[in-house]
Structures are given as structure tokens and as C-alpha cells.
Amino acid sequence: MNFAIVGCGHIAKKHADAIQAADGATLFAVCDTVSEKMEPFVIDYGVEAFDDFSKLLANDNVDVINICTPSGFHGDLAVQAAAAGKHIVVEKPIALTLEDSQRIIDACKENNVKLSVVHPNRFRPVMMEIKELMNQGKIGKLSHANATVRWNRNQAYYDQAPWRGTKSLDGGVLMNQAIHNLDLILWLMGDVEEVYSMSATRLRDIEAEDVSTGVIRFKNGSLGMIEAATTIYPKNLEETISLFGETGSVKIGGTTATLFEHLTIEDLNDEESNTLIEKVKADPFGKPGHQWIIEDMVKAIEEDREPVVTGEDGKKALALVLALYDSAEKNTPVRVLD
Known part of the structure; x- marks a missing residue:
């Protein structure tokens, strides 16, 4: 092709x-x-x-x-x-x-x-491993999830091009950086029903937000929390995805969410868990996404x-970002549009 x-x-x-x-x-x-x-x-x-x-x-x-x-x-x-x-x-x-x-x-x-x-990011080895565990029902009934992006994008980054950080052509940390994590949360947890968010433009001279926090209610009844910022000094600190269920607790972390930082699942003994952790650690990036x-x-x-990643998937991630924006602007919970 x-x-x-x-x-x-x-x-x-x-x-x-x-x-x-x-x-x-x-x-x-x-x-x-x-x-x-x-x-x-x-x-x-x-x-x-x-x-x-x-x-x-x-x-x-x-x-x-x-x-x-x-x-x-x-x-x-x-x-x-x-x-x-x-x-x-x-x-x-x-x-x-x-x-x-x-x-x-x-x-x-x-x-x-x-x-x-x-x-x-769906194709990172750690994400494919946790998705397979969830498909097998190893995590059990979901309680809640957390997605954190604590990165640095300094003013020079935004000054590279006049469209960066604008609402009409780019968006802020949610639309540009954290949308990957929102896609992962949707892929792992299912569709979102409602959000409540706050955002601000604290340190960067841009039109859009450089920091955002929010809570999520998924359609399956589980809850979620989002924290995203490009204001972290002086460089990227972490990107994490944490999942909690009736029979499993998982934290995926590192600077770019590529490693198991915690993995405890009822159906996996310590040796099996450690084998999976070390397998991912040996090749955390795998084939480029x-x-x-x-x-x-x-x-x-x-x-x-x-x-595998369809237009509808892209639209769902976008709808979640837009709902978080809408909630922050109105200072009220907002339902996510299909």
C-alpha cells in the first residue's frame, strides 16, 4: 500500500x-x-x-x-x-x-x-497484557480507575507554532496530551455517562488549559478520576493508569505508562505476577504504536x-474531552454525548 x-x-x-x-x-x-x-x-x-x-x-x-x-x-x-x-x-x-x-x-x-x-498507546505491551487479563475477567467487577498525566510542556513548546495551544486548531492538555489516556480509559473501562471537571490556564501563555482535573461516572456504574497537566517542573514526571476491581488491583506507570508498578490479581500467584511484570519490563515499548x-x-x-482503532473510537475520546471542557466551563456535571 x-x-x-x-x-x-x-x-x-x-x-x-x-x-x-x-x-x-x-x-x-x-x-x-x-x-x-x-x-x-x-x-x-x-x-x-x-x-x-x-x-x-x-x-x-x-x-x-x-x-x-x-x-x-x-x-x-x-x-x-x-x-x-x-x-x-x-x-x-x-x-x-x-x-x-x-x-x-x-x-x-x-x-x-x-x-x-x-x-x-493501546499497543504498548503492558496495555495489551492488562486488556487480556480484563477480557478474561481477572479483575472482576470494576470499582474505579485513575488516569494521571504529569508532564512538562514549556512555553518554548507552545511557541514553536502559532496554532499550538489555541482552541480552534489545537486545544489544551486534555485534547493534545491526555486524550491518549482517555482513549485507554474508555478502552479498558467502557463508555462514560457523566463527568464533572475543573480546568485552568496557570503557567503557560496559551488560550487553552494547561491543567485539568475531573471525575467520571462510567455507564457500568464504576467511577474514574482524571488529572492532566503540562505544568510539571522541570520535566515529565509520570503517566499512570490505575484500575481497581473486585479481584484485582493494577497500577501501570513510569514516565510514559509502560510498566507494571503494581499487579495483584486473585487468580495469579506471586510467581505468575512477577513473570508478567518482568516480561513487560524486558520490552516495555515493543513494536512502535x-x-x-x-x-x-x-x-x-x-x-x-x-x-482496530476506528473512527467511532476516536469520536468517543473526543466526546469525553469535550464533555470535560463543557463541565469546566459551566461548573456543573455534564452528560457525555454519543
């Missing part, structure tokens, strides 16, 4: 490397309105460069479009790509509004093309099935 990347900013290189490493995928082209941004890709990967998106879409050699532009542009670009019969891999978040996310989903269905949203996404898209096309 020939892939083309649209938007040659920071995340584009990760996509390019993932495509080059993925089985069944080739990086064919890049596209950006600023020619200088495409030059490193032309030199390093030997690809074609397009400064006109419509000309890229008209090229019959392109099978899949990877959308890596600022988030506020995802909707229009994805709809155009779908209309041109191109399959789509879109960076998180799928869009910044529910209307745009639904436009993308509908356009892909109408044009019979595949759609995948980049939520690669973006490569998983690319290879899954190739297989989804070949097998004519839905990708």
Missing part, C-alpha cells in the same frame, strides 16, 4: 518512520503548503512532494492518506480524501468538534474507505474489515 503524509510538522517523521518499518507499506509522497517542510522527507525518504492537496488526491498511486496537520484542519482534509477514494489514518484527535468527527466518519462510510485514528496502526490499516484493507 502506498501512503502519503499530509502536514510535515513534528509528528510527520514518526509516521514516515512507521510507514517505512511496516510490513506491506511504502511511503510514496508528502504534502504541505510550505515547500521547505517537505525537503527533509524528499531527501531522507526519496518521496514525491506535493504542495497542492488536490493534486495529491488525484494521484492514482496513493492508497492511504495520513493526516498530520493541526487538529482543526482534520475534518475538511479527511472528507476530501474520502471523496477521492483514499483510506485515511488521522492523527489524534480525530477532530476538534463532534460535527467534524461525524463528517469524517460519514464520508468514509459513503465512499467505502477505511478510517483509523492514531491512538497508539504508529507502526501497529499502519500495519493494521494495511491488513484492514486487504481483509476488508474495520481497523
Whole structure:
């Protein structure tokens, strides 16, 4: 499958490397309105460069479009790509509004093309292990969960581009960083019914929030807590996911939530638990998540099935972020829209 990347900013290189490493995928082209941004890709990967998106879409050699532009542009670009019969891999978040996310989903269905949203953290070895344990019922009836992102994004990070930290093109810590953790919470715990959140812009000179806290009620009756910040001094401190059930307690931690920090499950003895902990510790990152996404898209096309991370998954994570925003603005509990 020939892939083309649209938007040659920071995340584009990760996509390019993932495509080059993925089985069944080739990086064919890049596209950006600023020619200088495409030059490193032309030199390093030997690809074609397009400064006109419509000309890229008209090229019959392109099978899949990877959308890596600022988030506020995802909707229009994805709809155009779908209309041109191109399959789509879109960076998180799928869009910044529910209307745009639904436009993308509908356009892909109408044009019979595949759609995948980049939520690669599901493919970390530790996450796949805990998901399997939960699928086997090892955690039991769920009590509550906690997701924490305590990271540093200094002012220089936001000053790299004028769209960073804006509400119209980027969003704040929830939309940009913690949406990965919200996707994981949804994937592990199920759909959300209601949220209550507070947020603030404390230390960074941006339009959106740099710190947010919130509580969640899931549709299965369990509860959750979210804490996300880019204000941690002087560097990233931790990213954790904790799950508590009737027959198991789990804490996944480290700087980027890649290790078991605690694992106690009724059906696992100490030796079995330690074996699982050490297995993950030996290879905490595994195959890069973006490569998983690319290879899954190739297989989804070949097998004519839905990708593992669907447009609907992306919309659910977006809906949760927007509900948290809405609650913080209104200072009241808010139901999550489907």
C-alpha cells in the first residue's frame, strides 16, 4: 500500500518512520503548503512532494492518506480524501468538534474507505497484557480507575507554532496530551455517562488549559478520576493508569505508562505476577504504536474489515474531552454525548 503524509510538522517523521518499518507499506509522497517542510522527507525518504492537496488526491498511486496537520484542519482534509477514494489514518484527535468527527466518519462510510485514528498507546505491551487479563475477567467487577498525566510542556513548546495551544486548531492538555489516556480509559473501562471537571490556564501563555482535573461516572456504574497537566517542573514526571476491581488491583506507570508498578490479581500467584511484570519490563515499548496502526490499516484493507482503532473510537475520546471542557466551563456535571 502506498501512503502519503499530509502536514510535515513534528509528528510527520514518526509516521514516515512507521510507514517505512511496516510490513506491506511504502511511503510514496508528502504534502504541505510550505515547500521547505517537505525537503527533509524528499531527501531522507526519496518521496514525491506535493504542495497542492488536490493534486495529491488525484494521484492514482496513493492508497492511504495520513493526516498530520493541526487538529482543526482534520475534518475538511479527511472528507476530501474520502471523496477521492483514499483510506485515511488521522492523527489524534480525530477532530476538534463532534460535527467534524461525524463528517469524517460519514464520508468514509459513503465512499467505502477505511478510517483509523492514531491512538497508539493501546499497543504498548503492558496495555495489551492488562486488556487480556480484563477480557478474561481477572479483575472482576470494576470499582474505579485513575488516569494521571504529569508532564512538562514549556512555553518554548507552545511557541514553536502559532496554532499550538489555541482552541480552534489545537486545544489544551486534555485534547493534545491526555486524550491518549482517555482513549485507554474508555478502552479498558467502557463508555462514560457523566463527568464533572475543573480546568485552568496557570503557567503557560496559551488560550487553552494547561491543567485539568475531573471525575467520571462510567455507564457500568464504576467511577474514574482524571488529572492532566503540562505544568510539571522541570520535566515529565509520570503517566499512570490505575484500575481497581473486585479481584484485582493494577497500577501501570513510569514516565510514559509502560510498566507494571503494581499487579495483584486473585487468580495469579506471586510467581505468575512477577513473570508478567518482568516480561513487560524486558520490552516495555515493543513494536512502535504508529507502526501497529499502519500495519493494521494495511491488513484492514486487504481483509476488508474495520481497523482496530476506528473512527467511532476516536469520536468517543473526543466526546469525553469535550464533555470535560463543557463541565469546566459551566461548573456543573455534564452528560457525555454519543
